[in-house]
Amino acid sequence: MKIKAAVLRTQGKKHPFVVSEPLSVEEVDLDPPGEGEVLIKTRAAGLCHSDLSMINGMMQRKVPMIPGHEAAGVVEDVGNNVTICKAGDHVVLSFVPICGDCEFCTTGRSNLCITAFNARATGALINGNRRLSQNGEPLYHTNGVSCYAEYMVVCEDSVIVIDKDIPMVDAALFGCAVVTGVGAVINTAKIVPGSIIAVVGLGGVGLCAML
Numbered sequence: 001m002k003i004k005a006a007v008l009r010t011q012g013k014k015h016p017f018v019v020s021e022p023l024s025v026e027e028v029d030l031d032p033p034g035e036g037e038v039l040i041k042t043r044a045a046g047l048c049h050s051d052l053s054m055i056n057g058m059m060q061r062k063v064p065m066i067p068g069h070e071a072a073g074v075v076e077d078v079g080n081n082v083t084i085c086k087a088g089d090h091v092v093l094s095f096v097p098i099c100g101d102c103e104f105c106t107t108g109r110s111n112l113c114i115t116a117f118n119a120r121a122t123g124a125l126i127n128g129n130r131r132l133s134q135n136g137e138p139l140y141h142t143n144g145v146s147c148y149a150e151y152m153v154v155c156e157d158s159v160i161v162i163d164k165d166i167p168m169v170d171a172a173l174f175g176c177a178v179v180t181g182v183g184a185v186i187n188t189a190k191i192v193p194g195s196i197i198a199v200v201g202l203g204g205v206g207l208c209a210m211l
Contacts, residue, residue, distance in 0.1 A: 003030050005132075005149035007139065009064045012057030022055045023148070028066070028139055031131040033079035033153050040091060040154065044168040045147040046070035048176050049203075054142065062123040065140040066132060069095035071147030072162070072171035084156045090164045092174050095143035097126045097157035119144060125155045145175075173204070181208025 006023040013020035033039045051067045053059035075089045085091060098105050099115035119126045123140025131153040132139035132146065144158050162171055184205075185191050199206050 001030050001032070001151070002027055003150040004028075005066045005139075005146070006068070007064055007134075008055060008067050011054065011060065011063060013055070015056075017055070023067070026134065028132060028134045028149070030149070030151055030153060031133075033077060033082075033131075034129060035080045036082060036127060036156055037079040037125070037129070037131070037153055038075055038082060038085060038091075038156050038159050039077040040073040040093070040152045040159075041076050042071055042147050042150060042152060043073045044071060044172040046172050046176065050176075051142075061120075061142065062140040064134075065123055065142055066146040066149055067142050068147035068149070069093070069143040069145040070172055070176035071145060071152070072168045072175065073147075073152065075159075076151065078156075082156045085159050085161050089161050090166070090168070090171070092160045092162055092171050093145045093147065093152070093154060094158050094160055094179075095145055095176055097144055097155055099126065099157075116144075125153075126157055127155050173208075177204040178208045178211070181205040182211060185209050 004025055005028045007026045008023055013022040045068050048070050054061050054067055071093045075085050075087050075091055077087060097116055098110040098113040102114040104112040116126050120143055124130050125141060125144050130138055144154055146152055191197055199209050
């Protein structure tokens with residue numbers, strides 16, 4: 001299907017971006033979802049500092065790519081053997097899908113999943129597929145999401161179903177900022193009630209750590 005998406009072709013363009021214009025909105029091709037994959041209509045997307053780091057070149061990725069990894073949307077269609085969601089479901093996207101089988105996933109360190117790391121490095125979904133192209137040339141995925149587009153195809157491992165009464169703009173924040181801040185408190189620092197702590201920096205992640 002033909003969709004509109006923000007395409008990053010060159011990393012490292014200088015500030016201000018309003019002048020250098022690192023992103024261009026273009027018509028691109030999105031393949032239908034394959035086995036274990038989900039087609040989602042993007043309803044809300046956040047701008048994370050990691051996206052800025054990819055744009056300015058501090059975080060190297062394969063280009064041309066479609067950025068964006070913090071999003072919420074509505075399921076339009078599912079591929080074969082998808083069990084986690086169905087058409088019409090409201091969902092948040094996870095930028096850290098896991099394989100569940102590598103040495104890190106099986107030892108409680110799924111944030112270091114080797115399969116997911118390799119997928120990010122090659123601009124693919126966690127199953128190794130790529131569903132984005134333009135005129136027959138590949139476009140690369142960002143963290144298995146690429147939400148700066150009208151539609152996304154993702155692996156079902158990246159999908160989290162949410163209640164339909166949750167505003168999409170709020171839900172999108174749970175795709176990165178909230179889980180990063182809250183995860184740092186619960187999983188990394190292991191803070192317990194009564195602890196005296198200092199949160200250094202109150203950006204999006206710091207504020208979510210305060211939740």
